[in-house]
Amino acid sequence: MKIARDIAPPILPLSLEDMGYAVGGKTLLSGITLRIEAGQRLVVMGANGAGKSLFLRLCHGLIDPTQGRRRWASDEARAEAQAMVFQRPVLLRRSVAANLDYPLALKGLPRAARRETVARTLDRFGLNDLAERPARLLSGGEQQRLALARAWAMRPQVLFLDEPSSALDPSATRIIEEMVAQFSDEGITIVMTTHDLGQARRLAAQVAFLHRGRLIEHRPAAEFFAGPEAAEARAFLAGDLIW
Numbered sequence: 001m002k003i004a005r006d007i008a009p010p011i012l013p014l015s016l017e018d019m020g021y022a023v024g025g026k027t028l029l030s031g032i033t034l035r036i037e038a039g040q041r042l043v044v045m046g047a048n049g050a051g052k053s054l055f056l057r058l059c060h061g062l063i064d065p066t067q068g069r070r071r072w073a074s075d076e077a078r079a080e081a082q083a084m085v086f087q088r089p090v091l092l093r094r095s096v097a098a099n100l101d102y103p104l105a106l107k108g109l110p111r112a113a114r115r116e117t118v119a120r121t122l123d124r125f126g127l128n129d130l131a132e133r134p135a136r137l138l139s140g141g142e143q144q145r146l147a148l149a150r151a152w153a154m155r156p157q158v159l160f161l162d163e164p165s166s167a168l169d170p171s172a173t174r175i176i177e178e179m180v181a182q183f184s185d186e187g188i189t190i191v192m193t194t195h196d197l198g199q200a201r202r203l204a205a206q207v208a209f210l211h212r213g214r215l216i217e218h219r220p221a222a223e224f225f226a227g228p229e230a231a232e233a234r235a236f237l238a239g240d241l242i243w
Ligand SMILES: Nc1ncnc2c1ncn2[C@@H]1O[C@H](COP(=O)(O)OP(=O)(O)OP(=O)(O)O)[C@@H](O)[C@H]1O
Pocket: 023, 028, 046, 047, 048, 049, 050, 051, 052, 053, 054, 055
């Protein structure tokens, strides 16, 4: 049965209980115990290969844990109430407006409601002039703005972002950060990865620090940036190479 979006039950908190992921006999993530509460702005940090993308994919449900558990407060609305945005946006070979419309149609929204939502979304994110342009011909920054706008239009309770601005220049990055901050102010729970320490400082309310597939710190951002407990996290903040 379809769940009306406005009466979808809360899917958060998301509880990860000793969650791990192994493939081909190799353990890539292990022992992750963490509770993601509604309203958090959690930034996942760690060196290359630490397991940040895998962590997001597991949370979102693109892959399933091979150890432990991932438990949403409600499984009923789980798929509908979350969205994910990747480093390189996945856009359809269609116009900007059609890219906004398509997932709403998949969700079963009637045509009139879709038209209204698409118009409101184009307007809100300054995409009106681009509405009929082929999405794949937009600049990288415009494409990511569209990907975020499309996620917002689905009215997710939680939004996962995997390095959303790492391929963008500073001004496009600023726009993406403003969007993320606005979404958070509206009550959307944010879980994102970034390599950009400045961005993490600007956006994080909580930090989860991964090292070699393990969660070694999970603290309020102010505490983390004032002085992480783990030596690996201190080295990371100091710019020392860790692996
Ligand atoms: N399907 C897979 N099969 C085998 N190894 C994998 C698979 N997916 C990821 N890995 C490995 O798991 C580790 C963690 O990968 P992940 O992409 O999560 O790291 P990351 O922290 O996001 O890194 P980066 O900052 O470089 O994006 C890496 O060593 C990667 O090569």
